[in-house]
Amino acid sequence: xxxxxxxxxxxxxxxxATEAADLADALSTAEDVQWERPPSxxxxxxxxxxxxxxxxxxPTGDTATHEGRxxxxxxITQAKHLLPHIRVIVAQLRTHTTDAITRWxxxxx
Numbered sequence: 001x002x003x004x005x006x007x008x009x010x011x012x013x014x015x016x017a018t019e020a021a022d023l024a025d026a027l028s029t030a031e032d033v034q035w036e037r038p039p040s041x042x043x044x045x046x047x048x049x050x051x052x053x054x055x056x057x058x059p060t061g062d063t064a065t066h067e068g069r070x071x072x073x074x075x076i077t078q079a080k081h082l083l084p085h086i087r088v089i090v091a092q093l094r095t096h097t098t099d100a101i102t103r104w105x106x107x108x109x
Contacts, residue, residue, distance in 0.1 A: 016090075027079055034072050037063040 037059065063069065 023079075027076070030072055030076055034069070034076055038066050038068050
C-alpha cells in the first residue's frame with residue numbers, strides 16, 4: 001500500500017510529520033529545563049564584581065517569576081492540553097483513510 005508518488009496532500013502529511021518530530025525534540029528540551037534557573041546575563045567587564053546598592057537578591061523568586069520560564073511553562077501546559085486532541089484527530093483520519101482504501105480494494109473483485 002506504500003506509494004512513492006508525491007502529491008500536495010502527501011507532502012502536507014509529510015510536513016506535519018516533520019513538524020511533529022521537531023516539536024517532540026523541542027518539548028523534550030523544554031521539559032528538561034522548565035524548572036531550572038534561566039541562564040543569567042553575563043556582566044560586561046565594567047560591571048563585574050559590582051552589585052547595585054540596596055539591591056536584594058532573591059534567586060528563588062527571580063527563577064519562579066522569570067518571564068521566559070513562565071512562557072516556557074505556558075507552552076508546555078498548552079502542549080499537554082492540545083497534543084492528545086491532535087493525536088486523536090490524526091489517528092482518526094489515518095483510520096478512516098485506510099478503511100476507505102480497504103473498502104475500495106475489496107470492491108475490485
